[in-house]
Amino acid sequence: MFSMDRRKLIKTGAALGAAGATGLLDFAKAWAQQSPFKPEPNATISILRWKRFVEAEDAQFMKIVEAFTKATGVKVNVSNESFDDIQPKASVAANTGQGPDMVWGLHSLPHLFPDKCTDVSDVADYLGKKYGGWVPAAVATGQSKGKWIAVPVAFNGGYINYRISAVQKAGFKGVPGDTAGFLELCRALKKNNTPSGFALGHATGDANGWIHWLLWSHGSYLIDKDEKVIINSPETAKALDYAKQLYETFVPGTASWNDSSNNKAFLAGELYLTANGISIYAAAKAQNMTAIAEDMDHAAWPVGPVGKPQELQLLFPLLIFKYSKNPKASKAFVTFLMEAENYNPWLEAAAGYLTQPLNAYDNNPVWTKDPKNTVFRDAGKRTLPASGIGPVTEKAAAAISDFILVDMVANYCTGREDVKGAIAQAERQAKRLFR
């Protein structure tokens, strides 16, 4: 990790003379002149971020870092960590008071230690005013007790991926927008031997994504706004019933699936409808599997009995620790990153993997350049925070990590438990967590 820092640092320094994004540099210099956030003199800041999905995104991010360094003289060390490792590292940093100045993590990370996070309300207000306001899920996750403790930088959307020909052969124009129609589609797909399938194993992203849509769209939530456990409800029973009917249409083996299983099966032509990020489509294009790339499209999650979109999309909030010696430089960096001149190309480079939390970026060309990307534009608007209708806390994040709800649905769908038993088991675990 440290050699990485050094290498990046040297690269950043060595690139000083090199040509490159001169436009970006001009903007950076002008920006540094008039920005309300002035870095401390001779500041060095470090940032711990999640490991990229797409190389182009990472490259664009490092360009922004370079431009920032050249314009302000602030050195920026960037280190990457896999999703699972960020939270433990950030927790230790918060606890010991030393480590990176900034952590760019997942879901409700800043809520693990809200008092250790610098108040970034000024940054959030500045950006919100300038760029059309924040989407509600970003506000819920970014704020704690009315103060912003992190800047939500982007969402990672997950949506229905389907083969156009299979859906048409099943007698549908596209993926129906309601849960009842969606079940009909999956049944018809099964009948045509072009089945659908959603991960029911311990797949952190895929399984949690569709299970939370399933429950929330039926009005079934783990906790209410006072953190009372309310999973034992008639709505949950209805959602489970729906899940079982859906499960009967799945390709066999979904109970063993992890996050990569559906990608493989879809690309191999064994799976015709699933839920995923844009990665299947990106892989199909990258590997020249044009037949699949042309025959596939994305669709939003159907709306259930609740009557409005209820999705769980992954949010990446960026926090600044209070112990940082250079909070102003850190704030300047976050602001710089989210300015249109930087954010727009970065979002384009991410090719649909990432979605903006600020409304003004809705007209970024990435969403219209390829109409198959468009669905992902609304990920930030259609999602609830990770806690559903409850307050965003570390406990909500722990419930997701421990697969409480995934196991509940899997227990019922695979016939290990009846409705009561499956709900009781989840309720018991949740009550322990939210006591």
Next chain:
Amino acid sequence: MRGRAFRGAAVFVGAGGEPRPDRRRPGTSEMTENTAGRLAGADLHRPGFYDRLKINRNWLGFWFMLPAALILMLFLAYPLGKGFWLSFTDAKIGREGAWIGIENYEWLGLPWWDDADNVFWLSVFNTLLYTVVASILKFVIGLYLALLLNENLPFKALIRSIVLIPFVVPTVLSAIAFWWIFDSQFSIISWSLRHLGLLDHNINFLGDPNNARMSLIFANVWRGVPFIAITLLAGLQTVSPSLYEAATLDGANRWQNFRYVTFPILTPIIAVVMTFSVLLTFTDFQLVWAMTRGGPVNSTHLMATLSYQRAILAGNLGEGAAIAISMVPFLLVAIMISWFGLQRRKWQQGGQDD
């Protein structure tokens, strides 16, 4: 977590082999008898306390032992003690917990309680099933292989080294290979059977609870057999041929040769090798984590994987530690059985075997 529990066992095993001060030369009143050489001159001044620490044989033993003891304390005893302590707190990752007594254990409950933690007890069941079945299979196959390899085969050395291959491959790599072999869509087994016309659908290897357990046990056995086979083979080669000659002269057939000559001589090695095998199987983590992550619906969660999921992924260090510490009694029982049941000390020392 896995490491913690296993380290606990290692401390226990280590206790028997702890270096002791050298007592082969019981000290007489003469200090020269009891000091290690090089004392400057034969002068009559009595060594001071500091000199004793430097040159006394008993202390010398202590000094030699010290680095090893410190390493054991630092890397084995301390983590085990810390894990034990954590299991009585509500510690979360990155935060000190408060003492909550046995609440973590109460939460896991006992199997006959109505409100016991089903997932935990399922993991206990899985772990026992996994350990017992895999260990027995590994022993039987390993012993058979060892006997086979002990025969005069052409290319003996080559065959013996080939047998070791599964043991040499890093576990995660073989786990990923098995994950593909047992994939629900792309399994080579399903594919072959389908192309032979014996099946019309894929076998749901890892998606059905019992199939998933069988697949994991198969992978574990595949990986564990070489270790047992090679160790037992080493044991077999220490058996003096004259014993077989004598037995044959007495009219023993092949089975009797094995039962009354080979097997008794092998028992101490079997005890050691099976202890290790049981411990390693009981604390297995990588195979399960790489292949199923405890699924489908927790039916392959071992205590080690559940502990990891709860402690590291969900952040509840206290509860995870309680699960890890719950492995210790099982491990102790396993060690006791093999140590006192199989290793016949009296017989080994030439005494009567009763």
